[in-house]
Structures are given as structure tokens and as C-alpha cells.
Amino acid sequence: MPEIPAGGSAMLWVVILFLGVSLLLYCLLAGADFGAGILEIFMGRENRRAQRDIIDRALGPVWEANHMWLILMVVILFMGFPLVYSSVSTYLHLPLTAMLIGIIARGCSFTFRHYDAVKGRSQRSYTLFFIYSSVWTPFWLGVVTGALVPGGIDPAARGYLEGYVWPWLRPFPLALGAFTVCLFAFLAAVYLIGESPPGALRRRFARRAAIASSVAVAAGGLVFWAAERDGVDLAARFMGSGAAAACVVAATFIMPVLWAVLGQQWGWAARMLAGSQVTLILGAWFVVQFPILVKMGNGRDLTFFNAHAPEATLDQLGIALIVGAVLILPALFFLLRVFKSSESPASGGH
Amino acid sequence: MQDLLAARSQMAVSLGFHIIFASIGMAMPFLMAISHYRWIRTGETVYLDLTKAWSRGVAIFFATGAVSGTALSFELGLLWPKFMEHAGPIIGMPFSWEGTAFFLEAIALGLFLYGWNRLSPWVHWGVGLTVGITGVLSGIFVVCANAWMNSPAGFDWVDGQALNIDPVRAMFNPGWKTQTLHMTLAAFEATGFAVGGIHALLLLRRPASALHREAFKIALLIGSIAALLQPLSGDRLAKGTAQRQPAKLAAMEAHFHTENGASLILGGIPDLQEKRVRYAVKLPTLLSFLAHGDFHAQVKGLEDFPEKDWPPVLIVHTAFQAMVGAGSALAALGLAFLVLSLRRSRLLLHRRFLLAAALATPLGFLALEAGWVVTEVGRQPWIIYGIMRTAEAVTPMPGLVYPFLLFTAVYFFLAAVVSWLMLRHIRAADREFPSASSAEPAGSGSPLPEGSHA
Ligand code: HDD
Numbered sequence: 001m002p003e004i005p006a007g008g009s010a011m012l013w014v015v016i017l018f019l020g021v022s023l024l025l026y027c028l029l030a031g032a033d034f035g036a037g038i039l040e041i042f043m044g045r046e047n048r049r050a051q052r053d054i055i056d057r058a059l060g061p062v063w064e065a066n067h068m069w070l071i072l073m074v075v076i077l078f079m080g081f082p083l084v085y086s087s088v089s090t091y092l093h094l095p096l097t098a099m100l101i102g103i104i105a106r107g108c109s110f111t112f113r114h115y116d117a118v119k120g121r122s123q124r125s126y127t128l129f130f131i132y133s134s135v136w137t138p139f140w141l142g143v144v145t146g147a148l149v150p151g152g153i154d155p156a157a158r159g160y161l162e163g164y165v166w167p168w169l170r171p172f173p174l175a176l177g178a179f180t181v182c183l184f185a186f187l188a189a190v191y192l193i194g195e196s197p198p199g200a201l202r203r204r205f206a207r208r209a210a211i212a213s214s215v216a217v218a219a220g221g222l223v224f225w226a227a228e229r230d231g232v233d234l235a236a237r238f239m240g241s242g243a244a245a246a247c248v249v250a251a252t253f254i255m256p257v258l259w260a261v262l263g264q265q266w267g268w269a270a271r272m273l274a275g276s277q278v279t280l281i282l283g284a285w286f287v288v289q290f291p292i293l294v295k296m297g298n299g300r301d302l303t304f305f306n307a308h309a310p311e312a313t314l315d316q317l318g319i320a321l322i323v324g325a326v327l328i329l330p331a332l333f334f335l336l337r338v339f340k341s342s343e344s345p346a347s348g349g350h
Numbered sequence: 351m352q353d354l355l356a357a358r359s360q361m362a363v364s365l366g367f368h369i370i371f372a373s374i375g376m377a378m379p380f381l382m383a384i385s386h387y388r389w390i391r392t393g394e395t396v397y398l399d400l401t402k403a404w405s406r407g408v409a410i411f412f413a414t415g416a417v418s419g420t421a422l423s424f425e426l427g428l429l430w431p432k433f434m435e436h437a438g439p440i441i442g443m444p445f446s447w448e449g450t451a452f453f454l455e456a457i458a459l460g461l462f463l464y465g466w467n468r469l470s471p472w473v474h475w476g477v478g479l480t481v482g483i484t485g486v487l488s489g490i491f492v493v494c495a496n497a498w499m500n501s502p503a504g505f506d507w508v509d510g511q512a513l514n515i516d517p518v519r520a521m522f523n524p525g526w527k528t529q530t531l532h533m534t535l536a537a538f539e540a541t542g543f544a545v546g547g548i549h550a551l552l553l554l555r556r557p558a559s560a561l562h563r564e565a566f567k568i569a570l571l572i573g574s575i576a577a578l579l580q581p582l583s584g585d586r587l588a589k590g591t592a593q594r595q596p597a598k599l600a601a602m603e604a605h606f607h608t609e610n611g612a613s614l615i616l617g618g619i620p621d622l623q624e625k626r627v628r629y630a631v632k633l634p635t636l637l638s639f640l641a642h643g644d645f646h647a648q649v650k651g652l653e654d655f656p657e658k659d660w661p662p663v664l665i666v667h668t669a670f671q672a673m674v675g676a677g678s679a680l681a682a683l684g685l686a687f688l689v690l691s692l693r694r695s696r697l698l699l700h701r702r703f704l705l706a707a708a709l710a711t712p713l714g715f716l717a718l719e720a721g722w723v724v725t726e727v728g729r730q731p732w733i734i735y736g737i738m739r740t741a742e743a744v745t746p747m748p749g750l751v752y753p754f755l756l757f758t759a760v761y762f763f764l765a766a767v768v769s770w771l772m773l774r775h776i777r778a779a780d781r782e783f784p785s786a787s788s789a790e791p792a793g794s795g796s797p798l799p800e801g802s803h804a
């Protein structure tokens with residue numbers, strides 16, 4: 001494991017913090033938006049229209065803002081860790097392209113479905129694009145993230161397959177892709193409980209959440225299995241670090257509480273619990289990976305400490321992020337307050 | 351297809367697509383804010399209808415702009431990893447501010463589109479204006495990055511490495527002011543004339559429509575003001591180009607031989623073998639004046655540069671002519687519009703004038719795309735002018751023609767769908783809003799008696 005140099009610049013830590021928080025918020029918020037599309041596959045015939053309206057209303061005002069956490073991550077990477085950005089985008093060109101196509105298809109089809117002036121037959125096509133791109137995109141997001149771990153990326157590789165395909169077409173990234181899809185579906189179901197009126201619909205989303213959580217746990221098992229196949233001693237690393245182990249244990253103990261809460265259909269409590277679980281899992285992941293960003297096949301891993309930009313750049317990036325947060329967070333809070341606090345649209349002003 | 355060519359083409363298609371949506375995203379919120387303001391002030395429903403009709407169309411453009419921009423922020427790395435590796439730390443600063451501006455824009459947009467019954471009228475109006483302000487800021491930030499590629503600053507280039515990086519000086523490089531001004535004006539001009547032209551067409555069909563009349567006036571007002579300022583800003587820009595990128599200026603003008611009192615060439619076909627321009631109109635000494643503010647100044651010709659450092663002359667020259675030609679036409683139209691408006695003349699809604707405006711619909715965007723071709727192709731063979739060649743920056747991955755074909759297909763498909771959606775949207779608005787087909791008294795006093803020019 002690479003050394004952590006004593007006293008890296010303070011701004012480096014600010015930048016790392018923002019990168020981590022952006023990833024977390026992207027998973028929680030945009031993840032739930034993608035998950036809503038996944039859930040539409042399993043919507044069944046009954047109440048279909050009503051369920052879709054709930055999804056439309058829940059995503060409409062916020063999905064573009066939620067999507068911004070991804071842009072923020074990209075900007076932090078190319079300004080703060082340019083070598084990471086350039087290596088990842090060189091060797092993972094194919095899965096990244098697949099993900100981009102999904103991002104384009106999802107955003108457009110969702111908006112077209114809502115804003116097409118004629119609600120006719122074309123709605124079916126928008127919905128098809130919307131639901132399948134909602135599965136497709138998180139899958140490739142997971143694959144790209146997973147490919148950073150087993151050390152398949154190797155600048156010395158010769159040949160197309162070795163250089164551009166095998167780094168991601170292997171057990172661990174593929175399993176992480178599948179897990180990401182399940183996780184996002186779970187987050188969406190939990191999120192939509194609180195968005196639906198009490199009664200049959202709410203019950204339905206609570207049931208979906210319970211099912212999705214079990215599937216996600218199974219997919220999590222798959223990830224561990226795939227990790228062993230891929231030579232990543234994930235289980236040992238999780239257990240080897242006190243903090244990571246504590247996170248995993250806490251996330252596990254939340255499970256029964258969450259199920260109980262789902263039984264009661266308590267929207268906000270379920271959100272908090274599910275959010276904490278994902279935070280704990282990502283936290284554990286962060287701890288065992290730290291400070292490696294990309295494990296490289298040639299042994300020269302890219303870390304937070306050897307791949308960062310010069311001091312002057314980090315300072316500017318840190319300032320922009322801090323000022324940005326001061327401007328964005330109140331605005332985001334206002335957005336959520338306007339759309340999420342009142343169940344029924346307020347008629348009048350504030 | 352060669353990999354480098356495929357990468358360049360993919361970049362061109364992606365940016366050429368994104369810029370349309372980005373420009374609409376910059377300018378439309380201001381058009382809507384004018385109409386929205388008038389509604390709140392006068393309470394006339396035509397303005398409410400117009401604001402709502404516009405905002406529904408705009409929602410589609412916004413989403414398409416956002417996803418194509420996301421694709422771009424990855425494509426910079428997917429296609430030009432070596433460029434980003436060096437440029438990221440230097441020029442990331444405007445991008446990081448752009449991130450903030452986008453974020454605020456996305457939040458404000460959600461509030462605006464879904465806020466009709468939830469926000470008080472003035473808060474709602476302010477939120478709409480915020481969408482426009484943050485949109486323009488985003489555009490300015492990203493063009494700062496582009497200006498840096500044209501006039502690199504804020505670092506020392508030593509043995510292929512950037513040292514002593516100063517992100518602030520890089521962002522505020524010598525080209526940033528002129529280029530961002532020109533781009534911002536272009537967005538307003540292109541959007542103003544495109545929107546105004548479409549409403550002019552609809553007015554020709556339904557002369558009584560109050561909605562289309564007000565829309566036409568608001569859009570053309572914005573477009574015309576921008577169109578009159580644009581040649582001034584273009585002139586400033588060209589002077590900077592003459593100073594900092596003389597080879598680009600020479601290619602724009604197809605100016606082969608260095609001379610004093612150089613003439614301005616209009617039209618014509620550059621002949622690279624014979625180093626002259628066929629069939630062109632020459633205006634003596636004018637190029638020297640335009641480039642350096644002095645009729646006798648020396649203007650460097652392409653012959654002063656090694657041929658391997660020449661940009662593709664034919665493309666750059668043609669694109670420049672197209673931009674200036676379209677810009678001049680729009681400036682004339684804009685002048686006519688402003689004069690007629692100030693005089694409150696009836697000719698403003700005369701069939702002939704509406705027809706001229708309708709014919710001008712694509713000109714602004716044509717100029718805008720042509721201008722970007724001038725800038726980007728004119729920078730070749732450099733990706734960072736004088737520092738790094740485009741060929742050095744391209745990704746080593748073979749088979750780039752496939753991603754190029756894929757993205758091209760996706761963008762053409764999307765463009766077709768968006769156009770089709772707009773047609774449906776316009777038809778639906780005609781049905782839904784009474785003011786679209788009837789003449790409502792429109793306060794600000796149209797002198798037009800109903801249907802007089804039908
Ligand atoms: C509505 C669009 C539009 C119109 C009418 C014009 N332009 Fe333009 N022009 C642009 C839209 C544009 C642009 C697409 O926005 C560019 C590309 C990069 C930039 O910042 O602006 C541009 C670039 C550009 C450049 C290249 C600068 C460089 O790369 O160094 C020059 C010299 C001019 N313009 C000059 C003019 C002149 C003299 C015009 C006279 C009418 C004019 N433009 C009209």
C-alpha cells in the first residue's frame with residue numbers, strides 16, 4: 001500500500017472531500033432517479049398510470065440538479081487529478097461511451113415523455129427508451145468504477161483486447177455493474193414511498209423496496225464472489241480495517257430495522273435508513289481503497305497523493321468548490337423545500 | 351477513416367450539436383423574462399400564454415443541452431487525453447466555476463418550470479432570470495477555456511511539461527474578453543432571429559395572432575440589438591487574431607503573400623497551388639485597416655509560415671465569408687427592425703418584412719456554426735496554439751471511426767426528434783392558447799388594425 005505523505009496540502013483534503021461527497025450524493029440522488037426508471041419495468045398493469053405520474057412528479061423538478069454531481073466529479077477529476085482522468089478515459093473508452101449513450105437516452109426520453117405536446121402513441125417509445133436506459137446507464141457506471149480496482153488497466157498492454165477490453169470485461173467490474181443497478185432500484189423504491197399518497201400505491205412501493213433490498217444483498221454477495229475470482233481480496237480487506245468492518249456491521253444491522261420500517265411504510269425513516277446504509281457501504285469502500293484511485297497493471301497505482309495537480313491549481317479548485325457549495329447548497333435546499341415539503345401544491349406565494 | 355480524422359469529426363459533430371442547445375439555453379430565458387415581466391406588470395393573458403408556450407419548448411432544449419454537454423465533458427478525455435492531462439490543471443478553473451453555474455442553472459430551471467403555482471410571481475420571475483444569468487455565465491466560462499486554447503497563458507512550457515501554472519492568468523488570457531463577448535452576442539443574435547423568424551412565419555399564416563405578434567417583437571428586439579453590436583465585437587476579435595494567431599487570420603482571408611496595405615478579399619476560391627484566390631472581389635488596403643487599424647500596415651501572409659503549420663485554408667476562408675455574410679444580412683435586418691419599431695411603423699408587420707424575417711430564421715445559427723469552424727479549424731494543426739499539436743493529443747485507442755459513427759447517428763436522430771417535437775409543440779400551442787389565433791388588445795399598442803395585412 002502506498003505511503004500517505006504527512007501533511008498534504010489542506011486544499012487537497014478539501015478536494016478529496018468534495019470528490020467523495022459528490023460520489024455519495026450522485027449515488028443517493030441521481031441513483032434514485034435512475035432506479036425509478038428501473039422500477040417502471042416491474043410496474044405491473046394495475047395503477048400503472050398513477051405510478052408513472054408519481055415518478056414523473058418526483059423526478060421532474062430535480063433530476064437535472066441531481067445529475068450535476070456527476071459533472072462535478074468529472075471536473076474535479078480533470079482539474080485536480082488529470083492523470084486519473086486521462087488514463088481512465090483512455091483505457092475505459094468503451095464502457096464510458098456506453099454510459100454516455102445511456103445518459104443521453106435517459107435524459108432525453110424522460111423529458112420528451114413529459115413535454116411532448118401530444119400524449120399519443122409516441123409515449124410508448126419514450127417509456128421504452130427511458131426504462132432500458134435507466135438500467136443500462138447505472139450498469140456501465142458500475143463497470144467503470146469496478147474496473148479501477150483489480151488492476152487491469154495497464155499502459156504497457158499490447159493489442160486492442162488487452163488494452164481496451166479486458167480491463168473492464170472481467171468478473172469484478174461486471175458484478176459491480178449489476179450491483180449498482182440493484183442498489184439504485186432499491187433507493188428509488190424507498191424514495192418513492194414518501195412521494196406517493198398513503199394507500200395501495202405506497203404499500204406497493206414499500207413492497208418493491210423490500211424485494212429490491214433482498215436482491216441488492218444478493219448482488220452484493222455476487223460482488224464479493226467476483227472479487228475473489230478477480231484476485232481482489234475484498235472480504236479480507238473489509239475485515240482487515242477496523243473502520244471498514246464497523247461500517248459493514250452497522251449497515252448489516254440497519255437491515256432488520258429497515259424492513260420493519262418498510263412494513264410501516266414510513267417514508268422519511270426509510271429514506272434515512274437506506275441513505276445511511278449506502279453511505280456506510282461507500283464509506284467502507286473508501287477506507288479500504290484509500291488512497292488509491294486507480295490500481296494499475298504496471299504497479300504504478302494512481303493515488304490521491306501522486307496524481308494530483310500542482311498546488312496553485314488545487315487552491316483554485318478548492319476555492320471554487322467552497323464558494324460553489326456556499327451558493328449551491330441554499331439553492332438546493334430551497335428547491336427541495338418548495339417541491340418536497342408540501343404534499344399538495346401550495347397555491348399562493350411564500 | 352483515419353483515427354485522428356475520426357476524432358476530429360466526432361468533436362466537431364458533438365460541439366456543433368451542443369452549441370445550438372447551449373445558445374438557446376443562454377438566450378431564451380431572457381426572452382421569457384421579458385414576456386413574463388410584461389404579464390406580471392400588465393396582466394394581459396397573451397404574455398402569460400407566451401411565457402408558458404415558450405417555456406415548454408425550452409424545457410426540451412434544456413434537457414438536450416444538458417445531456418450533450420455531459421457527453422462533451424467526457425469526450426474531451428475520451429478523444430484528447432494527452433491534451434486534458436496537461437490542460438486540465440491549467441484551464442480547469444473556468445470549468446470548475448462553470449460547474450457551479452450549471453448547478454445553479456439546473457436548480458433554477460427546476461424551480462422555474464415546475465414553480466407556476468408554488469412561487470409568488472416576482473420570485474418566480476427572478477428564478478427565471480437566474481436561469482438566464484447562470485446560463486450566460488456558463489457560456490462565458492467555457493469560452494474562456496476555448497480562448498486559452500487560442501491564446502495560451504498562465505504557464506511555462508518546458509520540455510513538454512507545463513511548469514509554474516497560474517490558473518487565474520490562464521483563465522483571464524489575452525483572448526477571453528473579446529471571445530466571450532462575441533459568443534454571448536452570437537447566442538442572443540442566433541436565438542433571437544431563429545425564434546423571431548418562426549413566429550414571423552406563423553404570423554404570415556395567422557396575421558391576427560396576438561401571441562405570435564408579441565413573440566415576434568420580443569425575439570427580434572433582442573436579436574436586432576445583438577446583430578448591430580456583433581460586427582463591432584467581431585472587428586475587435588479579428589484584431590486580436592491578427593496579433594496572436596496570424597496564420598489563422600491569413601487563412602480566414604486566404605491571404606497568401608505578406609504585404610503592406612493588404613486588400614480585403616470577398617468570396618472567391620483559394621487556389622493552394624498557385625497561392626492566389628480566384629474569382630474574388632478585392633477591396634484595396636482594407637484588410638490592413640481591419641487587422642491593424644492602419645491602411646498601410648503589414649499583414650502577414652500564409653507564405654510566412656511553414657506549410658505544415660497552415661490551417662485548411664479553403665474551409666476557414668469559406669466559413670469566415672459565411673459568418674460575415676450572414677452577420678451583415680442580419681445587421682441590416684436588425685437595423686430595419688429597430689428603425690421601424692422606434693417609429694411604431696405599420697411596416698413592421700407588413701408581409702414583406704415578415705417574409706424577410708422568416709427567411710432569416712437559420713442565418714444566425716449558420717453564422718454561429720461557421721464562426722466556430724473559423725475558430726477551431728483555423729487553429730489547426732494546433733490544439734493549444736503554438737504549444738501542442740492536435741495529432742499529439744489524440745487517444746491511442748484504434749477504431750475511433752466507430753464511436754464517431756455512433757455519436758453522429760445519435761445526434762442526427764436526436765435532432766430529428768427535437769425538430770418533430772417542436773412542430774407538434776407549435777401546433778398544440780396554437781390550439782391551446784386563445785391568444786395564438788385571436789387578436790387580443792396587446793397593451794403596448796400595436797398600431798396594427800386586425801388582419802390588415804392578410
Ligand atoms: C451569430 C453569429 C455570428 C455573427 C453574425 C458573427 N460572428 Fe464571428 N463568430 C461567431 C459568431 C458570429 C462565433 C461562433 O460565436 C465565434 C466562434 C468563437 C467565438 O468566440 O465566436 C466567432 C468567431 C469569430 C472570429 C474568430 C476569432 C478567432 O478564433 O481568433 C472572428 C475574427 C470573427 N468571429 C469576426 C466576426 C466579424 C467581423 C463579424 C461581422 C459581421 C462576425 N464575426 C459575425
Ligand code: HEM
Nearest residue numbers: 371372375376412415416419420422423452485488489492
Ligand atoms: C462555446 C461553447 C459552449 C457554450 C457557449 C456552452 C454553453 C452551455 C450552456 C449555456 C449550457 C446550459 C445549456 C442548457 O441548460 O440548455 C451548457 C450545458 C453544458 N455544457 Fe456547454 N457550452 C459550450 C461547450 C461545452 C464544452 C466544450 C463542454 C465540455 C467540456 C461543455 C459542457 C457542458 C455540460 C457538462 C453541460 C450540462 C450542464 C447541465 O447539466 O445543465 N460545454 N453549455
Ligand code: HEM
Nearest residue numbers: 358361362365366369492493495496722726727732733740
Ligand atoms: C460549441 C461551439 C464549438 C464548435 C462548433 C466547435 C467546433 C470544433 C471543430 C469543428 C473541431 C475540429 C477542428 C479540426 O480538427 O479541424 C473542434 C475541435 C476541438 N474543440 Fe471545438 N468547437 C466549439 C467550442 C469548443 C470549446 C468551448 C472548447 C473547449 C473548451 C473546444 C475544444 C475543442 C477541442 C479540445 C478540440 C479538438 C482538438 C482540435 O481539433 O484542435 N471547442 N471543435
